[in-house]
Amino acid sequence: MTTPDGVDLAVREVGPPDAPLTVVFAHGFCLNMGAFHFQRARLGRELGANVRMVFYDQRGHGRSGQAPPDTYTVEQLGRDLETVLTVCAPRGPVVLVGHSMGGMTVLSHARQYPHRYPSRVVGAAVLASAAEGVTRSPIGEILRNPALETVRFLARYAPRAVHRTRGAAKSVIAPILRAASYGDENTSPSVVAFSAQMMHDTPIPTLVEFLHALEVHDETEGLTTLAKVPTLIACGDRDLLTPLSYSREMAAALPDCEFVVVGGAGHLVQLERPEIINDALVRLVRRATPSRFDAFTRRVRERVNRHG
Structure with missing residues (x-):
């Protein structure tokens, strides 16, 4: 699909088009x-035909198109999410x-399109994220590194130089990527x-602009x-990019709100401890659409009794 400002977004849909609920994921x-x-895998297996899932690559990421650097903002990501919904x-x-940044995308969408809640958006999950700038996290000192601003300047105004110095750029950014990973060395x-x-x-311009x-x-x-x-x-509770205090404040x-703290996990909590996050997401779906799932459970029970 293409956004109003002409950026192609890669989208994948899983599940029946006529499912009574759609779950949209922002990475x-x-x-x-x-x-x-x-x-x-888990939601598809557990909720079956009752849910359709929509996944997409945010602008500048994955198979989605690159965009002008000045559009790499959380506000624009909220508008992209509205386009995906539309x-x-x-x-x-x-x-x-x-x-993470996808949680900020959800918050941005909520701020810009409040009329969508609860008429269309009936529930939301924000995982390992923050409602405001991450400078209070342990990586604040890394973000203040003058070399990082130099890489950002080159990415905007001399992209060829960034490609020639990709190794140096990656070394500046490497501590942030380590912070944005796992809490358990046995992952x-x-x-x-x-x-x-x-x-x-992830291209260097995307990385430094969204950082x-x-x-x-x-x-x-x-x-x-x-x-x-x-x-x-x-x-x-070992997240260095968006520490526990950010989530506690939002909750x-x-x-x-159900507030889940995953012991021993870092920033990529949905990959590191998927079973805990999956259980919580299933509970959220049932909380957000109780009447629909009551009816679905009743139909399944009736079908079992009829053929049992």
Whole structure:
């Protein structure tokens, strides 16, 4: 699909088009839609034909198109999410799931489109994220590194120089990517390699521009809108990019919120401890659409009794 400003976004839909509920996933910084691999498998297996899932690569990430650097903002990501909803989920209830920068995307959407809640968006999950700039996190000192600003300047005004100095740029950014990974050194090597490849494939301009966006964004107003619907806030207690305090503050502002702290997990909590996050997402879906799932459960029970 193509955004109003002409950027192509890669989208994948899983599940029946006529499912009574759509769940839309927005991935995080330096990742792509593959970051929700375990969630796609579990929700598809457990909720079956009752849910359709929509995944997309944020602008500048994965298979989506590159865009002008001045559009790499959290505000623009909220507008992109609205475009995804308009094109891929024009009718019926929707639950939004955002991880890291994707959680900020959900908050940005809530701030800019409050009329969507709860008339269309009936629930939201914000995983390992923050409602405002991450400069209070342990990586604040890294973000203040003058070399990082130099890389950002080159990415904007001398992109060829960035490609020639890609190794140097990566070395400046490497501590941030390490902070944005796992809390447990025993995490499966295949999962570590999977996320590392997503990060490695992210273009330098995308990386440095969105890193700046994470530093300066403020979407706290979106919490007022999310307070209208059931929510899930989840975070690993070893997250260095968006520490636990950020999630605790968001959860405190949301009256109908389940707050999940995942012990030993880092920033990529949905990959590191998928079973905990998956259980919480299933609970969120049921909380957000109780009547629909009651009816679905009743139909399944009647079918079993009829053929049993």
